[in-house]
Amino acid sequence: MEQLKRTANCGALRKQDVGKTVVLNGWVHRKRNHGGIAFINLRDRYGITQVVVGEESPAALSVLTGELRNEYCIAVEGRVRLRPDAMVNAEMPTGEIEVAAENLVILNRSEVLPFPIDEETTAKEELRLKYRYLDLRSGGMQKRIRLRHEVSFAVREWMTGQGFYEIETPTFIKSTPEGARDYLVPSRLYPGKFYALPQSPQLYKQILMVAGFDKYFQIARCYRDEDARGDRQPEFTQIDIEMSFVDREDILTLTEGLLAYVFKQCLNQDLPPRFTRISYETALEQYGTDKPDLRFAMPLQDFGPYVGAGGFQAFKDALAKGEEDKQAAAARGITRAGGGVKALVVPGKASYSRKQIEELEAHAKIYQAKGLAWMKVAGTEAEPVLEGGAAKFFTPQAKAITRGLGANPGDLILMAADSRRKIANIALGAVRSKLGRDLGLLDPGCFAFVWILDFPLFEFNEVEHRWEAAHHMFSYPQDQYHEILEQDPGSVKGDLYDLVLNGYELASGSIRIHDPDLQKRIFRILGLDPQDSEQKFGFLTEAFKFGAPPHGGIAPGLDRLVMLMAGETSIKEVIPFPKNSFAQSPLDDSPGEAAQSQLDELHLSIVRTQDGQQ
Numbered sequence: 001m002e003q004l005k006r007t008a009n010c011g012a013l014r015k016q017d018v019g020k021t022v023v024l025n026g027w028v029h030r031k032r033n034h035g036g037i038a039f040i041n042l043r044d045r046y047g048i049t050q051v052v053v054g055e056e057s058p059a060a061l062s063v064l065t066g067e068l069r070n071e072y073c074i075a076v077e078g079r080v081r082l083r084p085d086a087m088v089n090a091e092m093p094t095g096e097i098e099v100a101a102e103n104l105v106i107l108n109r110s111e112v113l114p115f116p117i118d119e120e121t122t123a124k125e126e127l128r129l130k131y132r133y134l135d136l137r138s139g140g141m142q143k144r145i146r147l148r149h150e151v152s153f154a155v156r157e158w159m160t161g162q163g164f165y166e167i168e169t170p171t172f173i174k175s176t177p178e179g180a181r182d183y184l185v186p187s188r189l190y191p192g193k194f195y196a197l198p199q200s201p202q203l204y205k206q207i208l209m210v211a212g213f214d215k216y217f218q219i220a221r222c223y224r225d226e227d228a229r230g231d232r233q234p235e236f237t238q239i240d241i242e243m244s245f246v247d248r249e250d251i252l253t254l255t256e257g258l259l260a261y262v263f264k265q266c267l268n269q270d271l272p273p274r275f276t277r278i279s280y281e282t283a284l285e286q287y288g289t290d291k292p293d294l295r296f297a298m299p300l301q302d303f304g305p306y307v308g309a310g311g312f313q314a315f316k317d318a319l320a321k322g323e324e325d326k327q328a329a330a331a332r333g334i335t336r337a338g339g340g341v342k343a344l345v346v347p348g349k350a351s352y353s354r355k356q357i358e359e360l361e362a363h364a365k366i367y368q369a370k371g372l373a374w375m376k377v378a379g380t381e382a383e384p385v386l387e388g389g390a391a392k393f394f395t396p397q398a399k400a401i402t403r404g405l406g407a408n409p410g411d412l413i414l415m416a417a418d419s420r421r422k423i424a425n426i427a428l429g430a431v432r433s434k435l436g437r438d439l440g441l442l443d444p445g446c447f448a449f450v451w452i453l454d455f456p457l458f459e460f461n462e463v464e465h466r467w468e469a470a471h472h473m474f475s476y477p478q479d480q481y482h483e484i485l486e487q488d489p490g491s492v493k494g495d496l497y498d499l500v501l502n503g504y505e506l507a508s509g510s511i512r513i514h515d516p517d518l519q520k521r522i523f524r525i526l527g528l529d530p531q532d533s534e535q536k537f538g539f540l541t542e543a544f545k546f547g548a549p550p551h552g553g554i555a556p557g558l559d560r561l562v563m564l565m566a567g568e569t570s571i572k573e574v575i576p577f578p579k580n581s582f583a584q585s586p587l588d589d590s591p592g593e594a595a596q597s598q599l600d601e602l603h604l605s606i607v608r609t610q611d612g613q614q
Contacts, residue, residue: 004075011047015096017080028072038065050098071110077103130586144574148562150266158261164215169204181225191603197223205242209551210543214244234583242553275449288429293503294448296441303343312393321419335490340421342428349412350376369427373415444567457494475510509554516544
């Protein structure tokens with residue numbers, strides 16, 4: 001078989017190349033026949049070039065061209081010429097020229113495609129993943145994978161320029177509790193023992209700080225055995241960063257600089273020199289989530305001041321029960337916020353029908369809300385009137401409520417109440433997020449970064465009646481809380497920070513504990529048995545005894561970053577070979593069964609239950 005080695009790619013040729021003889025290699029994207037002339041759109045990852053097989057081409061090419069189908073892999077030799085004025089395609093980078101074929105070789109044929117390959121496909125996800133090699137040929141996937149490469153390169157370029165070393169950490173590690181389940185790898189040499197795949201390089205990057213590598217980064221593969229969803233995968237990639245002799249401000253500033261460079265290099269977009277910063281409590285109170293989307297306004301507001309003078313008993317009961325629970329929790333040494341009634345003003349949506357409001361209420365109930373009260377603002381700005389829903393309970397306060405909430409005639413007011421203020425916030429925040437989508441307020445070309453600061457260090461597990469780490473157990477408690485750590489864990493704030501972009505948690509980090517005695521105090525508060533904590537983390541606390549420096553870090557998610565930069569809503573669109581929603585790969589049918597010989601080598605056996613399940 002004759003093979004013509006390419007001398008140019010399918011996106012390179014321009015007007016100045018007219019007259020050159022070139023060889024192109026690629027795939028048949030489209031073929032059209034017009035009166036004995038064949039037009040072939042030849043595609044590779046660089047672009048598309050139109051190839052013409054006409055009367056001036058060798059007669060044998062016409063026969064060969066007749067066989068061509070979409071996705072045949074071919075080589076074409078020919079002369080570059082200008083297209084006729086009427087056939088210039090201004091939307092194609094190569095649209096001014098075409099290649100008149102003088103030789104053509106079929107390098108490989110293609111069977112009938114399971115779905116058409118175009119800029120984007122409408123094929124179902126399972127089919128796309130099964131034939132991922134075809135899906136990756138599409139224009140959209142090619143652009144997104146190229147963007148991922150460019151982002152990774154820009155990260156390495158900028159971090160290296162800031163004096164960071166890229167250092168790899170182990171993939172086979174000891175299993176330690178970090179929130180999600182570990183993926184375990186059995187050891188052949190040590191029967192009955194297992195490695196774990198890292199959920200993050202957390203412990204090793206801290207040890208690198210002890211080792212004196214004060215500026216570390218890694219584009220790290222991480223593994224978590226948890227349910228997949230749009231922005232999660234069993235295996236994912238993060239830009240892992242750790243620094244010594246720094247405080248929170250140093251890390252926030254560094255991250256802002258890194259992302260400013262990445263966005264400028266990859267999207268030619270300028271970011272603000274400093275991102276918005278709000279506390280965790282403010283985020284929950286104003287947006288009902290610690291991952292607020294700031295591309296649109298509509299903050300949650302406190303409706304509590306209007307409850308006492310109103311006649312809506314459900315609101316009064318929520319606040320009363322909340323206060324009762326707050327006092328009971330305080331008696332047990334647990335800090336609790338009490339009840340809350342929150343309001344959301346939806347501008348210009350007094351026209352919403354009862355059915356539309358019921359849909360919003362159903363969405364709020366997913367997040368444990370008992371209901372969703374509403375009122376519509378009518379009348380004039382000088383004399384506002386409340387109508388519908390719960391309006392009859394608050395009619396005398398119409399002017400005070402509308403002015404206090406900033407509501408105008410034509411607006412819709414939604415309200416949620418609960419004896420647990422957090423539930424009222426979260427439920428109404430979920431409604432806010434839904435309205436953002438429904439009302440078309442989420443511009444994918446807008447990038448609204450926000451730092452969420454001052455997270456609680458601990459969360460109380462109401463089911464197991466014990467304290468848990470809000471992020472992870474190596475986060476440093478802010479200095480002012482050290483004296484009351486054991487007495488009032490619920491009030492302790494950690495030196496924690498999340499970076500949120502367009503409603504997604506893009507990065508999470510903290511200043512770390514470097515004092516072994518402080519680390520042991522945290523272990524005790526979390527109820528870790530000293531022997532158990534020594535077994536799991538002894539190698540880290542032992543390292544801290546040898547002059548561990550103050551240090552901290554952060555880990556932006558590479559998959560989510562590229563997803564958002566590409567204007568997508570699923571990280572599967574920016575990962576070459578993702579798993580499906582069941583953590584399976586339709587492409588290679590993994591996970592699969594192991595041969596008995598492999599199990600024997602590992603001293604493992606598969607136990608089957610009576611119903612045949614493994």
